């Protein structure tokens with residue numbers, strides 16, 4: 001890849017998890033800081049940030065690379081992300097791919113493409129969004145037997161707290177109201193750094209930023225949660241009352257076969273404590289079906305635990321054998337139709353529990369951060385449809401002026417749909433400290 005001249009325009013395409021999205025945002029921001037146009041429809045360079053968490057994700061990555069080549073035949077095609085790390089030869093052999101970049105080098109992609117001249121010190125994400133992913137660490141030192149991530153993301157690697165706070169400050173000053181702390185193993189933030197700052201310390205430092213209204217954790221393993229941690233979260237009003245805690249299985253035998261960190265008993269205990277300690281907390285999770293050796297009893301145990309915890313949203317995945325992981329060579333693979341049936345059954349349970357929660361919100365006034373405004377129609381008397389999220393992860397639709405994007409408003413919930421609720425705005429909240437009362441819109 002030639003270092004000069006720097007491209008005038010770069011497009012970044014992304015698949016996969018929040019961490020990938022956060023990294024793509026950082027690449028865009030770093031390029032923008034180097035005066036590279038990141039919105040050009042005819043980019044000189046296309047960066048494809050790939051994923052390989054399942055076989056489907058790998059397939060989607062290959063498809064996106066090929067589509068990028070076809071849509072931009074004159075552009076330089078750069079491929080990075082987990083699929084590029086897991087299968088570099090396959091990626092390099094795709095006709096039209098010019099460069100394959102590892103996840104480790106992804107952080108330097110902007111300087112690799114555009115050089116280091118003229119970079120501004122504080123780098124806002126462009127454009128600023130009301131909610132933004134904020135990468136705080138990468139890498140994992142667990143060895144879950146199904147997971148390819150430790151191979152593609154490497155060892156634990158935390159960003160310096162000062163860097164994270166500076167990025168959050170720049171985001172908040174650019175208009176972001178909520179940051180979603182993102183990584184592979186958030187609970188082990190700081191474990192690899194001498195400065196001794198842990199996740200709670202980072203949250204405390206971020207909470208002190210006056211322009212930032214909300215701090216959300218993207219996902220955290222139960223093994224990294226204890227009662228003092230929950231109490232610290234509950235004591236900080238900027239921390240969202242939402243914890244995504246991956247379950248994967250509710251069966252002790254499978255939990256051990258998966259080599260999940262901690263124990264299922266601790267998972268059950270800590271989710272109960274979370275509900276006691278954090279008022280109206282929303283718990284969400286990942287469930288995997290069809291892990292090798294999963295029989296009907298093991299699956300039934302997953303259903304029981306899922307219902308017992310009362311998750312308000314499930315992400316259901318079918319087991320997908322990943323190269324060089326122990327589970328991939330386990331002879332007790334589950335048939336695809338069985339996996340399909342089980343994923344439907346657990347999804348049905350998740351939808352049922354979600355519907356109950358959504359219905360329970362009718363008649364309540366909830367605090368919503370408005371994220372998006374749709375087009376205004378005559379039928380809506382010129383008031384666009386607004387979409388936003390509560391701190392406890394309730395998706396809310398309402399009507400109001402587009403100028404409310406990025407603002408906190410109070411919404412009286414009038415009806416519940418399948419995945420969201422609708423309601424009328426009853427007032428706006430100019431600043432966090434004013435949560436006690438609403439102001440007229």
Ligand code: SF4
Nearest residue numbers: 140142143144147149
């Ligand atoms: S905790 Fe387990 S599932 Fe999560 S990234 Fe690490 S190895 Fe993978």
